Amino acid sequence: MQLAKNIKKLRKELGWTQAELAEKANLAPVQLGRYENEKSIPTIEILVKLAEAMNSSIDFLVFGQTEERANQQIQDQELLTLFSSVEKLENEDKKVVKVLIDALVTKRKLQAIA
CATH class of the missing domain: 1.10.1220 (Arc Repressor Mutant)
Structure with missing residues (x-):
């Protein structure tokens, strides 16, 4: 799932552990792990918290970078x-x-x- 991959990728780019991101987004670290491992799908409210904590957008978390999206659509x-x-x-x-x-x-x- 693109969402899980994007959350994890951005978190690592920021140099944060799951615990650090969970704290910044006011989530339980276990729950964040479930999102990153595709065991659970975050609600829109949680996506907002994650995007705000990582200074990103829901669009990026769901779809990835524009270049990645283009690569998926243009063969x-x-x-x-x-x-x-x-x-x-x-x-x-x-x-x-x-x-x-x-x-x-x-x-x-x-x-x-x-």
Whole structure:
């Protein structure tokens, strides 16, 4: 489960033990261990506490980093590399790329209809 992995990963990046995170989030260390080991799923209230304690977001805890999410959704590695490069461009250049992609997708949709 991505959630358990993300909680544990972020906790370790912060250099905290389970006991330290549990204390900061006002949880029992045993319960935190259950979340990290996929024995239990935290409620939304607990997710809020964990996110706040780790100065993160619920979105990150549930879905991971944007790059990880993109890797899971985009199978074409060359395309993924190109998107990563585009992300580093200036806003005006990004707009041009978006217009080009939109034009190509629209063209293909129209061709499929005809």
